[in-house]
Amino acid sequence: MTTARIERHYFDVVVIGAGGAGLRAAIEARLAGKRTAIISKSLFGKAHTVMAEGGAAAAMGNVNSRDNWMVHFRDTMRGGKFLNNFRMAELHAKEAPERIWELETYGALFDRTKDGKISQRNFGGHEYPRLAHVGDRTGLELIRTLQQKIVSLQQEDFAETGNYDARIRVFDETTITELLLDGNRVAGAFGYYRESGEFILLEAPAVILATGGVGRSYKVTSNSWEYTGDGHALALRAGATLINMEFLQFHPTGMVWPPSVKGILVTESVRGDGGVLRNSDGKRFMFDYVPDVFRKQYADTEEEADRWYTDPDNNRRPPELLPRDEVARAINSEVKAGRGTKAGGVLLDVSTRMPAETITKRLPSMYHQFKELADVDITKEPMEVGPTCHYVMGGVEVEPDTTAAMGTVEGLFAAGEVSGGMHGSNRLGGNSLSDLLVFGKRAGEHAATYTDSLAKRPKVDTSDVELAVRTALAPLERQSGENPYGLQQDLQAVMGDLVGIIRRAGELTDALKRIQELKLRVAQVGATGGRRYNPGWHLALDLRNMLIVSECTAKAALEREESRGGHTREDFPQMSPEWRKVNLVCALGTDGDVHLERKPLPRMRDELFELFDRSELAKYVTAEELGQDEANAQSKTEAK
């Protein structure tokens, strides 16, 4: 069983991850003439990108001609509460339209406007209709288009060389467990075929991480099993740094029951149309959670709240319509106080609020979603909901223009959800699909350039490979070790309960302690069975990545003593302009623990600063920064 036969391959660029960012990067590297490998943890074309429904944000101005990159840039910065890397947000806003148009030359078919252009839809946080879309399956269109473009490039290569894989090869159902270095330089990647369990070594001077997010560390998540933070962990172990790991996007109403739909989003319009939240005692609890600052706008009796739906001018809004984080906080508190359902959620009810035909007319997609996926008839029974983990804003700290990872490593690039900085503390809907195209392309381009700049190819050290083999086989040699599924559940419980949407210092400290305990247990994890397509073994290997990433999140969440975007501290409920100047940077110490460092945010260039109203900026930045800006503006005027 322990045959350490290793298949060796030589490439110029290895792309780990076959979602939107990875495929776009691979296309670019291949167009630059590099021999490129794509590593896909699943089958080719099954990436999590398919889950994106809304669309891809790009200021093409097809629906409203006043839209342009500056408006998009402003929206993105606002959405991220000004913690974004301004340069990434700028590049993203400027280049997104080109990246979308390019997809049409690959064969994408977006929905159209009347004059035949790409149609764009409205979305939360975007000032103008901006999201290019295909019904509610935009992510699928994106992944299929990129997949088919890769096939078309392979066909070109076949015509020329007689070999489809001559310049671009897809390794599907393959997991990378280690990056191998030559000094500080990337020299290759080591992993295994999921199918056979055989090992594979890809020697390459440049590696692009495009592995997506970390949601599987949470109990309730909309993410698939692949989202185990592999890229985050590989980067850390290779000497790169992560930023903004405390920022996770939770949606307040994800399904928690039945289990088959756990994590799937329930749109806010369910509440907007009259859906109410109740705890297990049947109490409409949101009235107890209206913060003082909102008292004037929100009803304090059920009677008034109910009148609002028909007469919004003379009544105040029902408290179910408070901002997302308030609703999430309330649900969280009810569940923690033992007034939740058995599955750990609360009840969202429309069935007693309006006639069945009104529900099916107003909420057709929700009605069908529950009927088809869960066999729940929302006209007859309430839904069970709770906050669901959706997206991680944090990720590999990169150089904005090249996407090269910061830290000590060279030759490592990152794009898409695995990279950090672009979205700041909160991502706008629609910005992830455009993000992965813009920075996927940049990653491919710059990885290719980097390989040209090298005088000689970095070499893989045999002892590193031997160590990687031993690490990978270890769980199989502990057949009686602890069950990986149980360990994953324990980790999910720690993260979901203690590092969830609402955080407290005591609980975060507790979480860190438990993560250390889990580390010891994961070191003893076992896997029964052999190497052939053994999901227990695969999970055992993924666990250490999930743990290290969870440690980053918990540590950064404890350190950041403010509430901003996807990070809510009950003990520090305000947003602090001082904290806005700070990024929390995670690195891996020689002891295997995560170390945090505070690092100042790069200062926005003046001309970008001036895109904003001073009164708006005053909400986010310190008086000192505002003053500095004023001085700059003044000196400019004088110079003129």
Added chain:
Amino acid sequence: MGTKRHFRVWRGDEAGGDIQDYDVEVNEGEVVLDIIHRLQATQTPDLACRWNCKAGKCGSCSMEINGKPRLGCMTRMSTFEEDETVTITPLRTFPVIRDLVTDVSFNYEKARETPAFAPPAGVAPGEYRMQQIDVERSQEFRKCIECFLCQNTCHVVRDHDENKAAFSGPRYFIRAAELDMHPLDAREDRKEYAQAHQGMGYCNITKCCTEVCPEHIKITDNAIIPMKERVVDRRYDPLVWLGRKIFRRDQIDGQSMAPSVSVGVTGAGDATPFSSARLAENPPVREDGKMDVSEVALPIQGGPSPFGDVSFPMPTDRVTYHQPEPGKDPDGHH
């Protein structure tokens, strides 16, 4: 809340395997994939099964549930009787790797052999103009989540490995149709290509693919039949046909990919005229307009023999064809 239910799951690999019995807890609202996950978490951590999104969007968890090709995440437990045994087996058309995981590389090979989108010359990115009504036809086929259930159920390749070289299958017929209907695709020989190199002629429109499609794409009606019909139109108009042959030959012959060859087909596709665009065919009927009894009145669904539950050899006076006798009959030598 949960009740114990009986499941039978095929376990094994390419060397062989068998159905194993499990009693698993089932809770309200669960789907078959939930049960597989519970099996992995509690009884058989190494049970192999593909899955990703668990919301019917990625097409990974294709399997056969009580013999029907389905997505595990879209098959609710409530669709079975309380005491019904649920039998889960891997897709039959593709070689087993392990347990419920099969080698679907056939499909990716066929994808490579299907000519890609050809962008229109001289139209810059950002200048593409199409009407919604024109893109909608292709958009239907782009809904495909590549679960390969249609490929698995298609009788031309199901149980007929020997046909795989010549036949691309419904997934790639809708790909060809999608590009054929794409308002700006520059290639004009999508239909001829589908006939000549994808083996579309072997499809005799039984609509099995449409029935199993979880995205409810009308594969047969909206893709395959129009592709067949239009080829017929062109072939019946000698001028158009000739013109296309003359102008398109270079494009057809100068393929940038390896065309699959539509020869050597056996089984259900056997004896189908190679070059024809066969129209939709009804099953053979007797003079009274009804189907032959043996086709519909079997005691067992899909019984072992088209002659019903009889033993062979049949008495010669009851068979309707000439039974060759080796040695005596000049035709009986094979």
